[in-house]
Every structure is written in C-alpha cells, then in structure tokens.
Amino acid sequence: MDLLVFNSWHWWVHKGVQSQGWDFIRDGSSLLRDMDRLDAFNKGLTTWAQWVDQNVNISQTRVFFQGISPTHYIGREWNEPRKTCNGQMQPLSGSTYPGGSLPAASIVSRVLSSMKTPAYLLDITTLSQLRKDAHPSTYGGDGGTDCSHWCLPGLPDTWNQLLYAALSM
Numbered sequence: 001m002d003l004l005v006f007n008s009w010h011w012w013v014h015k016g017v018q019s020q021g022w023d024f025i026r027d028g029s030s031l032l033r034d035m036d037r038l039d040a041f042n043k044g045l046t047t048w049a050q051w052v053d054q055n056v057n058i059s060q061t062r063v064f065f066q067g068i069s070p071t072h073y074i075g076r077e078w079n080e081p082r083k084t085c086n087g088q089m090q091p092l093s094g095s096t097y098p099g100g101s102l103p104a105a106s107i108v109s110r111v112l113s114s115m116k117t118p119a120y121l122l123d124i125t126t127l128s129q130l131r132k133d134a135h136p137s138t139y140g141g142d143g144g145t146d147c148s149h150w151c152l153p154g155l156p157d158t159w160n161q162l163l164y165a166a167l168s169m
Contacts (some may be wrong), residue, residue, distance in 0.1 A: 004063050071148040078099060
C-alpha cells in the first residue's frame with residue numbers, strides 16, 4: 001500500500017448487552033467480561049502500533065492515524081443544560097472545548113510518539129468537539145438520539161480535506 005489510514009475509539013466506549021460489540025475481552029491469559037475502556041484502548045492501540053512497526057515498509061507506505069471522534073451526550077461539557085446533542089443547531093464558538101480534552105486523545109499521542117514507524121496524526125478531536133451540531137440527532141426527526149455519528153455533508157468532509165492537505169505536504 002502507498003497509504004494506510006487507521007482510526008479507533010468509537011466502539012471502545014460502548015457498554016451493555018445492546019451496544020457492546022463483544023462478550024469477552026482477552027488480556028494475556030485472562031478472559032474478562034469487561035475492562036476499563038481506557039486500559040483496553042491503550043492495550044489495543046499499543047498492539048496496533050507494534051503491528052505497524054513490524055509490518056509497514058516506510059519507504060513505500062505512509063501511515064496516518066485519525067484522532068479521536070468525540071460524542072456529545074453530556075451537555076454540561078459545553079456549558080448547556082441539555083443532556084445530549086439533540087436539537088443543537090450551531091457549533092461552539094472559539095477554539096477550545098469547555099469540557100477539556102479527551103483522555104483517549106492523550107493515549108493516541110503517547111502511542112504514536114513511541115512508534116519507530118512515523119504515523120501522522122490527523123488530529124480531528126478538538127475540531128470535532130466544537131461541532132456539537134453535526135450529529136444526525138439534529139436532523140433525524142423521530143430517529144432517536146445519535147450523538148456519536150456525523151452527518152454528511154459536513155464535518156467528515158473537513159476531515160477529508162485535512163487528509164488531502166497532509167498528503168500534499
């Protein structure tokens with residue numbers, strides 16, 4: 001491959017029978033019914049980084065990792081009484097997210113910096129945190145609350161423009 005683009009995080013936060021995509025997690029010789037999501041994400045991302053370091057020829061392939069795609073299920077993170085992104089029609093103003101950075105983003109930075117293979121971070125996290133208005137819940141009518149996926153056209157198009165700009169460098 002000339003180009004590999006990876007991402008993760010979305011499914012790591014899901015819990016419960018209905019939304020969790022697995023029944024068990026294997027950690028070494030232990031089989032666990034559940035695990036702290038940040039610990040599991042760190043282990044998974046570290047395993048991915050080791051695979052990249054062992055299998056990717058950097059003279060032929062560029063590696064990109066798309067940063068954390070946030071959710072907007074907790075209105076107090078952006079200083080509003082609403083519980084979710086439902087009904088949000090405007091992005092946040094400014095360039096910092098009131099709720100602060102996501103712990104998973106620091107895991108991504110730490111793992112990428114420890115790799116011997118250069119992996120370019122497409123850091124979409126803060127940009128996406130500011131777009132509480134870009135989820136389907138705003139436009140879905142009675143489709144339910146979905147504050148973790150994104151509407152097109154919109155924010156994912158910006159992610160693609162950032163990837164294109166990085167490829168052009």
